Amino acid sequence: MRTLGFAAAGALLLVIVEITVFVLVAHAIGWWWAVLAGIGTTILGGILAKREGIRAWQRLRAAVSEGRPPGGDAGTGVAGLTGALLLLAPGFVTDAAGLLLLIPPVRAFAGRQVRRATEARISAAAAGDLFGPRVVKATRADPHTDSRTDPGQVPHQPGSGEVLQGEVIEGDVIDPQHRHHNA
Template sequence: MRTFGFAAAGALLLVIAEIVVFVLVAHAIGWWWAILAGIVTTVVGAVLLKREGVRAWQRLRSAVSEGRPPGGDAGTGVAGLAGALLLLAPGFITDTVGLLLLIPPVRAFAGRQIRQATEARISAAAAGDLFGPRVVKATRADPGPVPTQPGAGEILQGEVLEGDVIDPQHRHHSA
C-alpha cells in the first residue's frame, strides 16, 4: 500500500509539473502553437506505439525461433513501447522522456536497467532462462597451503563480463 501512495504522489507532482511547463511553453510560443504541438506529439505517439509494438513482437518471436533467450530483446522492446506511450500521453515532460527513449543508445541503456530490475526480482534460474547465462571470466588462484578437505582450497577469481551475479542469500526484495 505504501508504494501506491508514492505512485499517487508522483503522478500528482507530474501533472502539476506538466501544467506549469505547458503554461510556460504557451507563453513562449503562443497558446495555439502549444496546443498544436501537444496534438502532433500525441498522433506521433500513436503511430510509434503501433510500430514499436510490432517491432518488439517481431524481435521476441525471432529470439524464440532462433533459440536465443528473449529477455534482452524484451527489455529494449519494453523501453521502446514506454517511449511511444509517453509520447501518447499529454504533456511536454512526458514527450521529452518519450523521445529520449526512442534514441537507440538511450533505449539500450533503459533495456539494461529493465533487465537488472527484472533479474533482481526473479530467481537466478528464471533469469538464466529469460536472459541467458551470465558471461564470466574466471581464473584459478593459488590455493595456498594444502587444503584439509578435497576441493576446499580451490579459489576462483573472476569478473562479470555480461549480466549480474546474483547471490540469492543477499538479495533485497522490494515489494
C-alpha cells in the same frame, strides 16, 4: 500500501510539473501552438506505439523461433514501447522522456536496465532461460590473505580449493580446468 502513496505523490508531482511546463511553453510560443504541439506529439505517440509494439513482438518471435533467449529483445522492445507510450501521454515532460527512449543508444541502455531489474526479481534459473548464460569475470585471490586484514578478500577455507572473486557480467560460465578434462 506505502508504495501506492509514493506512486500517488509522484503522479501528482508529475501533473504539477507538466502544467507548469505547458504554461511556460505556451507563454513562449503562444497558446495555440502549444496545444497543436501537444496534439501532434500525441498523434505521433499513437503511430509509434503501434510500430514499436509490432517491432517488439516480431523481435520476440524471431528470438524464440531461432532458439535464442528472448530477454534482451524483450527489454529493448519494452524501452521503445515505453518511449512511444510516453509520447502518447499528454505533456511536454513525458514527450521529452519518450523521445529520449526512441534514440537507439538510450533505448539500448534502458533495455539493459530493464534486464537488470528483471534479473533482480526472478530466480537465477529463470534469468538464464530468459537472458541466456552468464559470463563470470573473476580474479584469483591469494589463499593466504586473511579477510580480517583485508576486508575485500574472501577468507581461504582449508580443503575448499581455490578462492575466486568476481562478478557475473553475462554469457557462458567457463571453468578452464573442467573444460580440459572434457576435451
